[in-house]
Amino acid sequence: MLRDPLTAAAISVLTCLVLLAIFAPWLAPVDPTFVDATVRLKPPSAEHWLGTDRVGRDIFSRALHGARVSLSIGALVAIAALSIGTALGLVAGYVRFLDGVIMRVMDGLMAIPAVLLGVAALMAFGSTPQALVFAIALPMLPEIARLSRSLTMSIRGEPFVEASVMAGTRTPVLLLRHILPNAAASLIVLASYVCASAIIAEAVLSFLGIGTPPELASWGNMIAEGRSSFQRAPWVVFVPSVLLGLTVLSINLIGDRLRDVTDPLSLGGR
Template identity: 35%
Template structure:
C-alpha cells in the first residue's frame, strides 16, 4: 500500500508540474505565437497535397517568373514556371523531416554519451575529450566535412547535423547527471541493489528531461537553418527537389527581376527558425525551477 501511495503521489506531482509549466508557457505571448506558427507549419507539411493544386517540380515555361498574386499562382512562379506556393509547402516537409531526424539522432548520441560520462567517472575523461574534439570544429564546417566524406544527400545532411548536435547535448546531460547522481534517493537505490542501467534510465534520465526538451526545441531551429544553408551551398537537397535553401540559391540570380523567388523562401526560413527559438526560450522560462518554487 505504501508503494502504491508513493507512486500515486509521484504521478500527481508530475501532473501538477506539467500543468504549471503549461500555464507559464501560455502566458508568454511570443512563445504562443511561435507555437502556433510551428503547428501551422507541421499541418502544412502533413497536408501538402491537399492545400496545393500544382506539382512543385512540374515546369511550365509559358508562365515563368510570374509576380506575386498572379492568377492561379498567388506566390508567383520561378524561372522554370513552377508554382512558388507548392514549392514552399512541399519544402516545409523537407526542412521539418531533416530537422526532426537530425535532432532525434543528436539526442540519442548526446544523451548516451552524457549519461555515461556523468555516471561513470572512469569514462568521463575519455568521453569528454572526444566531445572537446568535436567542439574544435566550427559546426557548419564539421557538417560540410561529414557530407564531403559521406556524399551529398538529405540523409547525409541529417546525419551531419546530428553529429554536430551531439557535443552540446552531451555536455548538458552530463552536467545534469553529475548533479542528480549525488542525491540521496540515488544512493538509496544503489544500496537496495538496483542496477546502474535501471538507475540511469528510470531515475536519472527523467530528471534530466527539462534541459533536454529546451535544447531539442532550440536545436530544431539550428537544424532547419543548417539544412537550408547546406542546400544553398549545393550539399543538401538537389534539383528539382523543393527545399527552401536551394530555392534561395536558384533565385539569387533573379533578385532584381523576380525578388519573390528569394524573399518568399527566406521569409519561410525566418518564421520557422524564429518560432522554434522563441518557443525554446518560453520553455526554458516555464521549466525554471526557481519559478516552480515561487508558485
C-alpha cells in the first residue's frame, strides 16, 4: 500500500491526526473550555495559532480535542457495527431457519432513513457518547449484515467447509474458524467506510444540536457554533471543516486501496 503515493500520503495524514488526538491534552496550549471574553474572534496569531471563537476559546486546542471525539466515535462505531452486523450475517447466511427473521429485521431498518433513525435513538436514550455510538451504528447494521450474509452463503459451499461439516465440526467453530477468516478482507474494507461515515454522521448530528453535548469540543459542535460568525471570522468554521474533510478523505483513500489489495482480480492487488 505504501508504494502508492496517494495512499502513503493518506496514511501519513491519518497517522498524524491520530497522534494529535492521542496527545491532545499535552499539545493543547490551553484548556479547550477556557473562555476569555477579551480575545473574542481573534484571527490566528502567535498567541492563538488558529484564532479564537465567539466566546474567546482557543480554536487550536478545541480542534485537537475535537479530533479525539470524532476519531473515537468513528472507531467505536466501526467496531460495534462490524461486530454485530458480521455476527448477524454469519448466522443468517448459514442457519437457514434464522435467515428470514434476521434479514426482515434488517430490511425494516433499511426502510427508515438513517438520519431519522439516529435522531429517534438519541431522543430515546439522550445525547450521551454511548447513545451517540448506538444511534450512528444502528443504521449501518443492515449493510454489514447483508455483505456478511452473502459472503457466508458463497463460502459455505466450498469443499473445505463441507469437509469440516463431515468431520463433525460444530457450527460456532465452523463459522469462526473457517468462514469468518475467509470473509474478513471484504469486511475490513467495509469497516473503513463505516468509520468515515460515522465521523460525518457525528458531525451532522452535532451540527443539528443532538449529537455530542454542546460543552464537549467536537468538530461538529465547532462548525455549528461558528456558523453565526463565519462571515466575520471564517477560521472558526474553516479549521474544523478542513480537519473533518482530511480525515474522511484519508480513510476513504485507504479503504479504496485496501479493496484493491484484497481483491485478487484487481490489478491494484497484484
